[in-house]
Amino acid sequence: MKKSLIALMGTVAAISLFATACSDSSSNGGTKVEKSTKKKDTVKYYKVGETVKVGDVEYTLKSVQKTDERNEFADTKPTNVIKVVYHVKNDGKQDLAIGTDLDVYGPDNTKLKAYPVNDQTLDSIAAGKEADVTTGFGTDKLGDFELQFKPLVSFKKAAKFKVNVQ
DSSP states (O other): OHHHHHHHHHHHHHHHHHHHHTOOOSTTSOOOOOOOOOOOOOOOEEOTTOEEEETTEEEEEEEEEEEOOOOTTOSOOOSEEEEEEEEEEEOSSSOEEESSSEEEEOTTSOBOOBOOOTTOOOEEEOTTOEEEEEEEEEESOOEEEEEEEOOSSOOSOOEEEEEEEO
16 A cells, blocks of 8 residues: 555656646746747759759759650550750769669659660769760650659759759
C-alpha cells in the first residue's frame, strides 16, 4: 500500500511538472513558447542556356524540342517524343555516369519514361572532363515540362529547369 501511494504521488508530481513546463502563459511569469514559422522554400527554376552546379557537376541545358523520331523497337508508342540535349562538366574526382542524371515531369506532373532516340547517350565521363548528352522522353501531352538534373548517386538537391514544348 505504501509503495502504490508513493508511486501515485510520483506520477502526480511528474504530470504537474510536465504541465507546468509546457504552459504557454506569459502573464503569470511562465515561460512563453514561441512557435517557429517555417518559410516555404521557393523553387528556383532555370531556363535553356543557363548553367547550374549540383555538387561537383555542372549542367547546361542546351535544347528541348519535339522530335518526329520514333523507334520501332520501343516498348511504348507515345503521342509525342521530346529530345533533350544538355552539357555536363565533371568537376569531381571520380567517373560520372551520364544519361541517367535527368528526370522529366510532364504538364500533368507525372514522371516521363525515357524513350530511345538517335544519338542517345548512356555513358560515363572521367573526372575533370565534359560531354554533351542526348536523351529522349515519351509524352502524350505537350506544354510545360520540368527537368531535374542531379548525378545518379547524389544527396544534393536537383537543379530544376522549366521549358515549354509545343
